[in-house]
Amino acid sequence: MSVPREDLLQPTLTGTVRTAAPYSVQTTFLTGFFGGPFAALAILATNSFRLRRVARDALVWSALLVLLAIGGWLLFHSVAGADVRAWFTEQFGSRAARFSGQALGLAIVGVGYLLHRREQVNADLMGLTRPNGWIGGIGCIVLGMAVSVAFVTIIME
Numbered sequence: 001m002s003v004p005r006e007d008l009l010q011p012t013l014t015g016t017v018r019t020a021a022p023y024s025v026q027t028t029f030l031t032g033f034f035g036g037p038f039a040a041l042a043i044l045a046t047n048s049f050r051l052r053r054v055a056r057d058a059l060v061w062s063a064l065l066v067l068l069a070i071g072g073w074l075l076f077h078s079v080a081g082a083d084v085r086a087w088f089t090e091q092f093g094s095r096a097a098r099f100s101g102q103a104l105g106l107a108i109v110g111v112g113y114l115l116h117r118r119e120q121v122n123a124d125l126m127g128l129t130r131p132n133g134w135i136g137g138i139g140c141i142v143l144g145m146a147v148s149v150a151f152v153t154i155i156m157e
Contacts, residue, residue: 021123022047027133032105039144040108
């Protein structure tokens, strides 16, 4: 009852299909920084699909999306939001919107890193080939910017 050596190193619980490597931490960071919160959500969702963690991560995506929607609405439709906008504009001038988008994007990247840190480390340890970050990152940045423009247009009406 000898088992061949090749079979000893095969995962037994996941079958024969291996999980794909997630996008690198550098790709997710740059996507969140340049694309803002919606691009960060897009790259987080893409990594969840690649890692087959959609069922576990969908609640986190939903919560982050709801928080963005409520926060955006409150920012433009409440007295406290007007005060926050005035303070940001006073502190950062015309760059206030860009800085706040970058900060929110990086906060979402941090949440995504906390969700997928084990998979990120395992991908590095196992030497898995990462997907091309340029393609996924730029795609998520373009999508994130388009959604941001539409979101601000809808919220400001």
